[in-house]
Amino acid sequence: MGEFSRAVAALDQRLSRRMRIPEERRPARFAAMTVAHLGDTGVWLAASAFAYWRGDAHVRRTILVMGAAVVATVTIGAVIKTFVRRRRPQGHPGGLYSRRWDQHSFPSGHAGRVAAVAMCVSLAFPDWMPAAWAYALSVAATRVMLGVHWLGDVLFGLALGSAVGAAAFTLLGG
Secondary structure, rough: HHHHHHHHHHHHHHHHHHOOOOOHHHHHHHHHHHHHHHHHHHHHHHHHHHHHHHHHHHHHHHHHHHHHHHHHHHHHHHHHHHHHHEEEOOOOOOOOOOOOOOOEOOHHHHHHHHHHHHHHHHHHHHHHHHHHHHHHHHHHHHHHHOOOHHHHHHHHHHHHHHHHHHHHHHHOOO
């Protein structure tokens, strides 16, 4: 099993490095940074608060279910990070992504959060499914492109958030 794990980790690192945008491509990095920040907690909370304020009962119920899904996803992800303790890619730029506050990369909290949101939106509003998943996949991909996460981190985060979002929607009656 150790050999298989090493092979998977090596593939993950190779694919992640291929996706990374070099530092000298400043406009591309700026665009990726902008998209990546669409998955920040503050952005999600502000958009949710506005939608809750302006929405009908179905929108409000969906936002409450999404909130529960996001909290559960973040909590489960934090527990997993505590045990796995995977290091972030070397040389990631820092900035708003502080290693001091979140040193470990597996799973990606951003990917988990946006997948939970995308799943809840998709189940509550099926016509919005393409936009919801375009948003989630874009945020997740830019985390790798910026060198903040490995590809495996975001893939697991997407899977975790999707599962928790679907469970929350089913259990809480979105």
